[in-house]
Amino acid sequence: MKVWLLILVMGSIIIWNACGIGARDKKRCVRNLVQKFSLDVLCILETKLENINDCIVNSIWGRCSRDWYAVPSLRLSGGILCIWNPASFCVSNCSVAMNGRILHVEGVFSRFNMEYLVSFVYALNDGSLKKELWEYLLISKAALESHGVLQVTSMKLFPHQTEKEALESLLP
Amino acid sequence: MISFKNCIDCCELVELPLNGKKFTWSRGNVASRIDRLFVLGDWLQSLPSSTLYGLLKNCSDHRPMHMLIDSTNWGPNPSGL
Numbered sequence: 001m002k003v004w005l006l007i008l009v010m011g012s013i014i015i016w017n018a019c020g021i022g023a024r025d026k027k028r029c030v031r032n033l034v035q036k037f038s039l040d041v042l043c044i045l046e047t048k049l050e051n052i053n054d055c056i057v058n059s060i061w062g063r064c065s066r067d068w069y070a071v072p073s074l075r076l077s078g079g080i081l082c083i084w085n086p087a088s089f090c091v092s093n094c095s096v097a098m099n100g101r102i103l104h105v106e107g108v109f110s111r112f113n114m115e116y117l118v119s120f121v122y123a124l125n126d127g128s129l130k131k132e133l134w135e136y137l138l139i140s141k142a143a144l145e146s147h148g149v150l151q152v153t154s155m156k157l158f159p160h161q162t163e164k165e166a167l168e169s170l171l172p
Numbered sequence: 173m174i175s176f177k178n179c180i181d182c183c184e185l186v187e188l189p190l191n192g193k194k195f196t197w198s199r200g201n202v203a204s205r206i207d208r209l210f211v212l213g214d215w216l217q218s219l220p221s222s223t224l225y226g227l228l229k230n231c232s233d234h235r236p237m238h239m240l241i242d243s244t245n246w247g248p249n250p251s252g253l
Contacts, residue, residue, distance in 0.1 A: 010241060010242050010243070011239075011240070011241030011242075011243075012238070012239075012240060012241070013239040013241070014227075014236050014238050014239075015207070015236070015237045015239070016232065016234065016235075016236035016237065017197075017207060017232060017233075017234035018231065018232045018234070019231075025231060026231050026232075029230055029231040029232075033236055037238060109241075111243075112218070112241070112243055114219075130176070134175065134176050134178070134179035135179075137183065138178075138182055138183065141182060141183050
């Protein structure tokens with residue numbers, strides 16, 4: 001008699017442009033997400049925090065095992081925080097590019113035994129800056145080719161823009 | 173001229189569709205899908221059940237995006253039974 005095996009292996013990642021995580025209620029919102037979805041990786045874009053420390057990370061992630069890397073904001077603009085569970089997401093290198101608008105995280109997704117490069121991209125609503133960003137990503141294409149790539153983009157737009165206008169504005 | 177679209181095309185990235193929600197950002201009467209997630213085709217081949225969900229918006233104008241990476245092994249081939 002053969003036994004049927006159903007093996008479910010899942011990974012869980014949340015990416016959120018939180019528009020600032022300095023306030024206590026924002027941290028509580030993030031903490032709720034972490035608890036609800038038992039995350040492997042959490043990335044907060046636009047932290048609006050110039051300094052991030054273990055205390056802030058603990059208030060978000062709790063006491064579970066974690067590593068983290070933060071790109072400081074420039075005053076109240078930008079800032080990226082990535083927190084991960086080192087048991088499932090083995091990070092070998094974090095690097096920052098384009099004045100803190102891109103965070104590359106490299107390593108192995110141990111659950112799937114898969115090498116990866118995740119690029120978190122925060123694109124400001126400025127035509128020439130965005131052009132630089134896309135040019136940079138094209139140049140780094142060679143690095144992307146050797147990995148399982150996950151690229152996340154959060155684009156900033158003016159409140160009055162529609163989606164069509166925002167997409168058109170991406171063209172430099 | 174290099175555009176966002178060219179960049180995505182040249183890097184051979186594929187956008188992961190968003191399930192459940194149409195927009196990721198809204199303020200007042202304006203809504204947009206400005207948060208996007210791209211993967212290499214290889215990623216989808218290895219992990220075809222990768223799915224992206226838009227979560228409830230709270231505390232921010234942007235929705236959190238939840239990517240569930242599902243690798244399902246259905247065990248031995250049924251024809252072997």
